[in-house]
Amino acid sequence: AQKVTQAQTEISVVEKEDVTLDCVYETRDTTYYLFWYKQPPSGELVFLIRRNSFDEQNEISGRYSWNFQKSTSSFNFTITASQVVDSAVYFCALSEYSTSGTYKYIFGTGTRLKVLA
């Protein structure tokens, strides 16, 4: 069955520390997509990144970087030099195709990141 595991329920770091959020997935599909979303206290989900199963290149966007490894079914997210504004819940998600040809997301349980000043 398709599954997304975020084993870290909550992480606390001091500002300027680096932090890595783990995401491990299970899927039967050979073509799939993985995503990271940020949910700040306001509640809105903010899209951060999409990665398809054929693209194992790591990606860097400012202080954010993502490490995708198919061999270990992991899609980890690192924030460098964390800031208080990074405090949020972060969700990893996997898209799964249905028999009708549409897709839906399976979300992990989320990791709450607290960055302390």
Place this chain on the structure above:
Amino acid sequence: SAVISQKPSRDICQRGTSLTIQCQVDSQVTMMFWYRQQPGQSLTLIATANQGSEATYESGFVIDKFPISRPNLTFSTLTVSNMSPEDSSIYLCSGGRQRPYNEQFFGPGTRLTVL
């Protein structure tokens, strides 16, 4: 990214009543979804809203409790019927793009409290 608006942003309702939540998406998306996020929990897909036809519900969710309409490509409503305190959650609408993107963009959510 796509622009997704949702209203109301929050509401406090009495047990046994119903609340209809509206979602408007911009034209960049073709798919619409409704999710529930119970306090401190992850997102659970309620249903995929289909334009002009009945929504496709996930296991554990039924039309009588969560009727959904999508009369056109960019607008959908979710009704939470006969509410109980267990329905207190954030309800989120999302707009999704088809392959090859498979991206979903989320509205700000509706925080529902049932007394």
